[in-house]
Structure formats: structure tokens, C-alpha cells
Amino acid sequence: MDTTSQEEKGKAEFKKTCDGYINQGLQSNPTIQFLIQNLVDMGCPPPAGFMRCLDCEGKPVSGGFGMLQEDSMEKSSSSSLKGERSNFRDKPDCTRPRQDILDQFQREKDGKSKLSLRPEIYICQEHVAGPQHANTILAHELIHAIDMCRSKMDPLHNCMHLACTEIRAENLSGECNMSWEFMRGKLDGWLGHGQKCVRRRAIDSVRANPNCTKNAAAYVDAAMERCYKDTFPFERHPNQA
Ligand SMILES: [Zn+2]
Structure with missing residues (x-):
């Protein structure tokens, strides 16, 4: 087996383990279940695939909330931004070069585009240490989801x-x-x-x-x-x- 396919196999293994943690959390962790039930009750039911395990390419991040979306404000939409919105990215923003992100924010400052966050939760599959760690990451990101739902944050x-x-x-x-x-x-x-x-x-x-x-x-x-x-939605x- 060559290095590439071995690497792919390793990634698939990480993904499988991490997906298992998400399923386990959904099925048996009271905090995760409570937070998701609150999202449903608040009128923001999480769509399928809302929580995903992704390859963060070794970046020192355990997980995140939201994928950056950029809509061009320029009349001609033939720029390099075209199509980016509809692309379902399989890499979190943290894997992109920092300069890329800075450029994106600069384009918005210059009035060329508008940035928004697509609500979505990801776990960095290669960094999750075990089921408890996964639950902590999910709880963290679900609090962001709740805040996005409860106010015009x-x-x-x-x-x-x-x-x-x-x-x-x-x-x-x-x-x-x-x-x-x-x-x-x-x-x-x-x-x-x-x-x-x-x-x-x-x-x-x-x-x-x-x-x-x-x-x-x-x-x-x-x-x-x-x-x-x-402490919303917890009583304490x-x-x-
Ligand atoms: Zn956070």
C-alpha cells in the first residue's frame, strides 16, 4: 500500500471513530440531548448532518461552529467567488491559509462582498480524544447554535x-x-x-x-x-x- 492510500485509510478510521462519538452523544448524553431539544423547541431544529466530523489537517483546533460564506456584492458575478456559496465544503475554515481569511474580511470591508456564517457544527476528527471530549466539544458548539437561534446574534x-x-x-x-x-x-x-x-x-x-x-x-x-x-437554557x- 502506498503512503497516500495509507493516509486515506487513517483518515477514514478517524472519521469512523469520531462519527461513532457523535452518534453516542446523540443517543445517550443528557446534556447534548437537552441542548438539541431546546433548539427544536426554540424553532431551530438542526438539519440532517448538522454535526459532522471533519479533517482539520492537523490545525490545533478541536472543533468549531459555522462555515464562512461569502456573497459577492459586485454586479458581475464572474469573479472567483462565483459558486463558492453553493460549494459544500469538506474542510473547516481553520485549514485555509490565514491570509485567505484575512483577504475575505478585507473584501467585505471594501464593500465587495458580504460574509455570513452557515450554522453547522464540526469536530476535528483527528483531535478528539474520546467520547467525553467529543461531548464537551458538541456542548460548546451547541451553545453557539442556541445563541444564534435565540437572538439576532x-x-x-x-x-x-x-x-x-x-x-x-x-x-x-x-x-x-x-x-x-x-x-x-x-x-x-x-x-x-x-x-x-x-x-x-x-x-x-x-x-x-x-x-x-x-x-x-x-x-x-x-x-x-x-x-x-x-446559563440559558440551563437553570443553573x-x-x-
Ligand atoms: Zn466557541
Whole structure:
């Protein structure tokens, strides 16, 4: 077997395992089921294939929400953008060269195109460590889906919206609960730790949007108080006693 087909086989193996985690989460994880039921109840039922496992080509990302769409505003649509909208991309935006993305944002600034997010959740199949990790990623991205459904949120162009949904997703998915055992008994310290972790991770996520890179920390700090305590659709923080 040559290297290419061996590589393809490896990718297929990752995909199969990762797809299995998604199915498992849908069938047996109460948090995933609760979040999806809420999307349905809110009038945003996830379409088939809403959650997918993708090859992120080694980029240091575990998953994501939304695929960038670019609509040309120019009269002649014979530009290179033609057809991009209808292409069903099998690679997440993070695998594209950074300059590509920056150019896309610049074209919008210049009034040549309009960017939007197609709501969709992906897991980077080669980075998912196991079923629990997959569930955490899915919970994070489902919080974004819920925020997109519940308000006219525009995380591409409004950095406060982005900061808020990232704070909520980091906080409510349990991504910052890893040291729960270690800190048990030190509730104040733990709460402080949790919030610090949420802040750090949210800043990283906000930075990834070229429109928000510059003042990412300021956006997160400005949104922190309001969005950290906003636990919708949970009645309270799902991992806190
Ligand atoms: Zn996020």
C-alpha cells in the first residue's frame, strides 16, 4: 500500500471513530440531548448532518461552529467567488491559509462582498480524544447554535456578541471543569479558577475573528459579568452543585 492510500485509510478510521462519538452523544448524553431539544423547541431544529466530523489537517483546533460564506456584492458575478456559496465544503475554515481569511474580511470591508456564517457544527476528527471530549466539544458548539437561534446574534461583525457566546460556551460546556477534583473543598478558589479559564479560552476564540483580534481581551472583559451568569437554557450552571 502506498503512503497516500495509507493516509486515506487513517483518515477514514478517524472519521469512523469520531462519527461513532457523535452518534453516542446523540443517543445517550443528557446534556447534548437537552441542548438539541431546546433548539427544536426554540424553532431551530438542526438539519440532517448538522454535526459532522471533519479533517482539520492537523490545525490545533478541536472543533468549531459555522462555515464562512461569502456573497459577492459586485454586479458581475464572474469573479472567483462565483459558486463558492453553493460549494459544500469538506474542510473547516481553520485549514485555509490565514491570509485567505484575512483577504475575505478585507473584501467585505471594501464593500465587495458580504460574509455570513452557515450554522453547522464540526469536530476535528483527528483531535478528539474520546467520547467525553467529543461531548464537551458538541456542548460548546451547541451553545453557539442556541445563541444564534435565540437572538439576532452576529458574531462575525459584532465582537461583543462573539465574546458573549464564547464566554457562555466555555462556561457551560464544562471545558473549564477539569480541575474540579483537584480544587475540591476550595470553592472560592475553584470559582475563581473557572472564571479565569473561561476568560482565557474565550479571548483565544474571539481573537480568531479578524474583526475582533485587536481588542479581544477588552471585549471579553466587557461581556464577562453579564454573560458568565447567563446559563440559558440551563437553570443553573450544569456542572456546579
Ligand atoms: Zn466557541
